[in-house]
Amino acid sequence: xxxxxxxxxxxxxxxxxxxxxxxxxxxxxxxxxxxxxxxxxxxxxxxxxxxxxxxxxxxxxxxxxxxxxxxxxxxxxxxxxxxxxxxxxxxxxxxxxxxxxxxxxxxxxxxxxxxxxxxxxxxxxxxxxxxxxxxxxxxxxxxxxxxxxxxxxxxxxxxxxxxxxxxxxxxxxxxxxxxxxxxxxxxxxxxxxxxxxxxxxxxxxxxxxxxxxxxxxxxxxxxxxxxxxxxxxxxxxxxxxxxxxxxxxxxxxxxxxxxxxxxxxxxxxxxxxxxxxxxxxxxxxxxxxxxxxxxxxxxxxxxxxxxxxxxxxxxxxxxxxxxxxxxxxxxxxxxxxxxxxxxxxxxxxxxxxxxxxxxxxxxxxxxxxxxxxxxxxxxxxxxxxxxxxxxxxxxxxxxxxxxxxxxxxxxxxxxxxxxxxxxxxxxxxxxxxxxxxxxxxxxxxxxxxxxxx
RNA sequence: GGCGACGUGGCCGAAUGGUUUAGGCAAGGGCCUGCAAAGCCCUCUAUUUGGGUUCGAUUCCCAACGUCGCCUCCA
Numbered sequence: 464x465x466x467x468x469x470x471x472x473x474x475x476x477x478x479x480x481x482x483x484x485x486x487x488x489x490x491x492x493x494x495x496x497x498x499x500x501x502x503x504x505x506x507x508x509x510x511x512x513x514x515x516x517x518x519x520x521x522x523x524x525x526x527x528x529x530x531x532x533x534x535x536x537x538x539x540x541x542x543x544x545x546x547x548x549x550x551x552x553x554x555x556x557x558x559x560x561x562x563x564x565x566x567x568x569x570x571x572x573x574x575x576x577x578x579x580x581x582x583x584x585x586x587x588x589x590x591x592x593x594x595x596x597x598x599x600x601x602x603x604x605x606x607x608x609x610x611x612x613x614x615x616x617x618x619x620x621x622x623x624x625x626x627x628x629x630x631x632x633x634x635x636x637x638x639x640x641x642x643x644x645x646x647x648x649x650x651x652x653x654x655x656x657x658x659x660x661x662x663x664x665x666x667x668x669x670x671x672x673x674x675x676x677x678x679x680x681x682x683x684x685x686x687x688x689x690x691x692x693x694x695x696x697x698x699x700x701x702x703x704x705x706x707x708x709x710x711x712x713x714x715x716x717x718x719x720x721x722x723x724x725x726x727x728x729x730x731x732x733x734x735x736x737x738x739x740x741x742x743x744x745x746x747x748x749x750x751x752x753x754x755x756x757x758x759x760x761x762x763x764x765x766x767x768x769x770x771x772x773x774x775x776x777x778x779x780x781x782x783x784x785x786x787x788x789x790x791x792x793x794x795x796x797x798x799x800x801x802x803x804x805x806x807x808x809x810x811x812x813x814x815x816x817x818x819x820x821x822x823x824x825x826x827x828x829x830x831x832x833x834x835x836x837x838x839x840x841x842x843x844x845x846x847x848x849x850x851x852x853x854x855x856x857x858x859x860x861x862x863x864x865x866x867x868x869x870x871x872x873x874x875x876x877x878x879x880x881x882x883x884x885x886x887x888x889x890x891x892x893x894x895x896x897x898x899x900x901x902x903x904x905x906x907x908x909x910x911x912x913x914x915x916x
Numbered sequence: 917g918g919c920g921a922c923g924u925g926g927c928c929g930a931a932u933g934g935u936u937u938a939g940g941c942a943a944g945g946g947c948c949u950g951c952a953a954a955g956c957c958c959u960c961u962a963u964u965u966g967g968g969u970u971c972g973a974u975u976c977c978c979a980a981c982g983u984c985g986c987c988u989c990c991a
Contacts, residue, residue: 490991494989500990501991504991506991618987619986620987621918624917624919625987625988627987643988692990692991693986694990695990698986702988760928765930768928773941776942778941779941779942780939780940783954783955789954790954816930819939822940825939825940829956837956890951894952904953904954907949907955
């Protein structure tokens with residue numbers, strides 16, 4: 464049973480399932496108006512690990528994750544660049560999934576788009592108005608937060624407390640709203656903007672409505688888990704929940720939020736601070752697995768700093784694991800050690816303690832390497848199977864790197880022949896040549912192993 | 917101002933009311949090797965500060981200092 468921190472109750476509690484054997488998860492996806500950044504990468508990796516682990520434990524996982532393809536930022540960019548807004552959303556979504564593919568993130572089971580659910584949103588807003596939880600102004604339709612008794616549940620702050628602080632921020636749309644915390648469900652269109660028709664006037668949906676409609680339609684009332692980055696806790700998730708409460712519908716049963724990615728100075732990466740790092744740059748420069756490795760060694764709720772030193776350490780650690788995969792590739796026929804697997808599950812069930820799980824992996828690899836040195840093949844195969852089972856459940860693929868061309872293999876044979884003949888000058892020359900081509904060359908009594916570095 | 921999180925060794929980063937406080941990276945020594953690489957073994961350095969509770973705290977409580985987040989752009 465997976466125990467998971469729940470933001471609503473501020474405690475670790477079992478993830479209860481509405482339908483036995485099945486997990487329903489809603490993950491807030493990106494607004495497609497720019498390239499994915501490190502924060503997006505962290506969120507998708509964290510929930511990819513969660514999803515894979517749940518699947519590994521035998522559950523059927525339905526993961527719905529939306530694409531916000533209509534939003535002020537999209538419209539602004541379209542206007543700035545004089546392009547159709549659909550041009551931007553389509554392109555950005557393609558870039559998004561390409562990047563996620565490189566990260567090894569499995570595509571969600573459902574990828575709803577906001578623009579596909581406008582009619583349902585209009586219907587929902589209509590119901591909210593009927594229930595006296597929303598009202599029309601001259602610039603849109605707003606939800607009345609005072610109609611939601613426990614508004615602030617996720618923010619852990621009452622409405623009064625929220626308003627008492629906050630310094631001197633300008634309240635968006637203050638002039639039109641009954642309460643400063645009321646938020647837009649529908650925004651009336653301005654000239655030149657994309658719009659849909661509604662009983663109150665042409666316009667477009669506010670950000671917080673799509674997730675309510677799509678999660679309830681795809682996953683149903685009382686779905687198991689709602690997740691996203693910590694920055695979505697408030698206002699986005701609070702406001703999703705508020706709409707659902709105002710509708711009289713049971714929303715998510717459990718709320719999960721991942722921690723931030725911070726910059727080298729320890730500050731949150733944020734678009735407004737201008738210190739975001741592009742995920743595509745990272746993927747271009749490093750082994751994509753390094754980011755997953757870094758996150759696996761960090762608890763998902765802790766902030767994580769992504770720096771060159773960090774990533775380099777992960778690249779080195781991966782090299783060791785790849786090397787292990789390569790040297791034990793002849794012993795891939797074992798069954799996992801039940802004790803190791805039990806420890807793995809215990810760690811994961813404890814609020815996804817992936818750092819402990821990785822420590823277990825490294826310990827097991829060391830034990831298997833030692834068994835390899837000792838010629839204890841039976842132990843090697845069972846420990847190797849354990850390592851691969853765990854890493855597979857975490858989405859971390861190892862590369863034995865043994866898919867080298869025949870002429871390279873031939874050079875390895877030549878190298879061995881030279882060594883056997885004690886012609887070390889020739890042997891070293893061959894090795895240097897291979898290494899300069901980027902291969903890792905490991906000679907041993909069993910023969911030379913050449914793999915991609 | 918309100919609410920919350922956190923301060924662990926050279927770096928990253930877990931865990932825990934008590935024999936020796938994970939793991940990764942880096943560093944040093946050894947074994948192995950023709951020499952390397954890979955691997956194995958060994959070693960090194962830590963719980964911000966000050967009080968309190970306790971037989972005993974890094975862990976619980978209080979305070980200080982510091983860092984970070986949220987309080988209607990954000991994964």
